[in-house]
Amino acid sequence: MVVQVVLVHGIRTSSTMWRAQTAYLEARGNPVTAVDLPGHGTRMGETFTLEGAIDTVDAAVRAAAGRGPVLLVGHSMGGLVSIEYAGAPERPPIAGFVAASCTAVPRGVGLTAYRFLARGLDRLPGRGQWLADRVLDRTLPPETRFDFGAGGYAYDMQDVALRSLSVLDLLTALHRIDAPMWFVNGQYDQLRVNEKLFLGIARHAELVVVPRTTHLVTAMRPDVFNAVLNVALTTLERT
Secondary structure, eight states: OOOEEEEEOOSSOOGGGGHHHHHHHHHHTOOEEEEOOTTSGGGTTSOOOHHHHHHHHHHHHHHHHTTSOEEEEEETHHHHHHHHHHTOSSOOSOSEEEEESOOSOOOHHHHHHHHHHHHHHHTSGGGGHHHHHHHHHHHSOTTTTTTTTTTOOOHHHHHHHHHHGGGOOHHHHHHHOOSOEEEEEETTOGGGTTHHHHHHHOTTEEEEEETTOOSOHHHHSHHHHHHHHHHHHHHHHHO
């Protein structure tokens, strides 16, 4: 059976961030579902809740599992939510898991500082979008430059989502995950802070660090990230 892929986006962005991966997977022959979490993308009018986010991932995974084995792929906040989902006490129907840019425990001083910074940027003129645009212009290639914002930016849900992440029990979830895992981080990703801890707890995990790359590894180096997806898919196909 053909491996199915479910993609879960990061905070503020939407399913459009996966356009380069969706095109690659479709060309490879793997059906793909890129979800929008509550309060993001096509669901911008909704309120983000952790329960709603996990339910969204679960619905997509179970629908895909009816057609074949599932590779779950999450980035940033979507990766954190997916770790919690993949490591639930009742194992969900996933055959493999790629967790990108999410090797950090979202609580304590780190989360407080991140929320403080995000709220500060949100108070800038235009909610700081002009600054984000300058950073994206300088760091992303033309083919993926506009993918992150194509579905709109969920500014109103940013602090709500960040606050909700503090209740995640990621270390327990990581220990429960009984499927092949691949952690993917950019060399300069700020969420690498607990990388060694995560890798030590996860029982079937490998780590890929992409040189000269930031937190936005899927868009900054799409060919490299797609190569990691190919490794994951080939592994599942052979097993």
